Amino acid sequence: MENVTGEGISDQIGRFQTQLQMDGRGRKHRILMVSDFFFPNFGGVESHIYYLSQCLLKLGHKVVVMTHAYGNRSGVRYVTGGLKVYYVPWKPFLMQNTLPTLFLTFPIVRTILIREKISVVHGHQAFSTLCHEALMHARTMGYKVVFTDHSLYGFADAGSIHMNKVLQFTLADVDQAICVSHTSKENTVLRSGISPEKVFMVPNAVDTAMFTPSPDRLSCDEIVIVVISRLVYRKGADLLVEVIPEVCRLFPKVRFIVGGDGPKRVRIEEMREKFSLQDRVEMLGAVPHAQVRSVLISEAFCIAILEAASCGLLTVSTRVGGVPEVLPDDMVVLAEPAPKDMVRAVRKAIDMLPGIDPQVMHLRMKKLYSWDDVAKRTEIVYDRAMQSPQTDLLERLPRYVRCGAWAGKLFCLVMIINYLLWCLLEYLQPTEGIEEVPDIRPVHARLESVDDTCETQGKGI
């Protein structure tokens, strides 16, 4: 069928697709996820990168992950769905972070960017040195970069001041940024001075297929309160020491299970001995999650709450960071981070328990949070990043100058040296000399094509 101008529908669709691609919308991206934190390490950032990558692969984008080597896990690995992971043999030196070298990672980042024909570089986590360095090199090479901040940070202590300056340096020249909650967005904007228009809020999600309610209706004769956390001050372990005896005194049917390890474990064990609660407080000790590094002040977005809600469990949490944004009021009981208010919240939660239907809660979670939705929202951020204009070094330098009287000049110097290093690398190993890697289609894409073939064959019969 042709219209009056003689243009076929396929031509029109093609023209529309070309237009979308030129606008940066609807195009398939080739994304490099960079962070020091990825599996086999376990935590929120690692899960986020993994699930997001899987969903982006399903949407037809190419995704490659770059992280540092974990023990013997070095080199190239393919994980579920054909997700390619580069475990670069740089050893971590502190809390799974690679040693900050500024320029030494440039050759390997450049090689990966060229050989994988990357179009967008997506860095994760403010305290990942590999992420900051990769974003800096990518900007020097003219790539579009997106940064996701997964954590909240303070402003006053020495560590925060240093970290915020590094963040300011990186975010001075990113195309777009993502935060996992509105609180996190506010925090990031204040810390880095990035324009709020550049920052998107894309929440985390939960794999509801993995976290399902128990098929058996739980008995109300005994109420079990589960605490899964690293037992450190920042996670509220000291609150736990005061809350547990009080709750046990008020509610004889309550039993606690505490999973996790940390410096505050001794305090909880002492409390258990002191109040003779051995039969009512079970200590599970170290679980794999306990190895996860902790530098958080509070949660930007607590995935554990989502997982609990997906299992149909009512959650009691402190009202800190982005936690109040995570769930509606009837699915979580919030308390101020004080023992008295925590006890009040536990009492309220116990009163609410009979009215909680785990299956209904699970279904609500299914509708509220999904990684597919997160991937679609992230895709929009990539499209927006692709629309941002190309800039050269001279146009980008003023952005760094604005970072501070001395720091601004220092940042400019670093970027100029990085640019010269790029020129040197181009001379020593021209881009044409780096072989591009053939694309291997993700497993599900191959399975889908097999399904399509079967379907076609079936119709033919």
Added chain:
Amino acid sequence: MSSGVYTYKHRCEGGFDIHEVYIKRSKFRVLFSYVGEIFLFANVLHALLLKESLCTNSFWSISFAFVVAKCLQYKPVKKATFYSGRVHRQFVPVGKLLKPVLNEHVTPITCYWSLVLLLHSEDKLVRVFKKVYPPVKMMVPIWKALDAFTNYGGMGNSVALQPNPLLINVEQRCTTT
């Protein structure tokens, strides 16, 4: 097929399927190698001739010269075959070949491909090109030929790129330009 210093040639001769990868020798690299060696030699000679003025500086001077010479050292495919033009061969019985594999390697500064052989009763993979890194487009036809051979069990194979059924000749040649 050529890429940088590498040239790939494929021919069938007398029932043999021959894949050859040639490496061009860099005259500049050879010249620099000589310069490094002369520099080291001159330093050692200087220290030996002026024994009375030997001091800690002499030790540092020789060490520095050694580092310079090492940096400038140029190792073509095989030292022994550098001038003689002889070919260094390692024969792998094809009966031991389980599968050829194209491996992707990552170092702290770069990535490269290598063709390796998975052999029966061998703990380690055997690299086909031990000290050189030819581009993957040159290794793919070799890998395909070996893979086709292993897939068809090496008997009655109609695939054109069939290797010698008795031996796999892993060879590296060096040519001068």
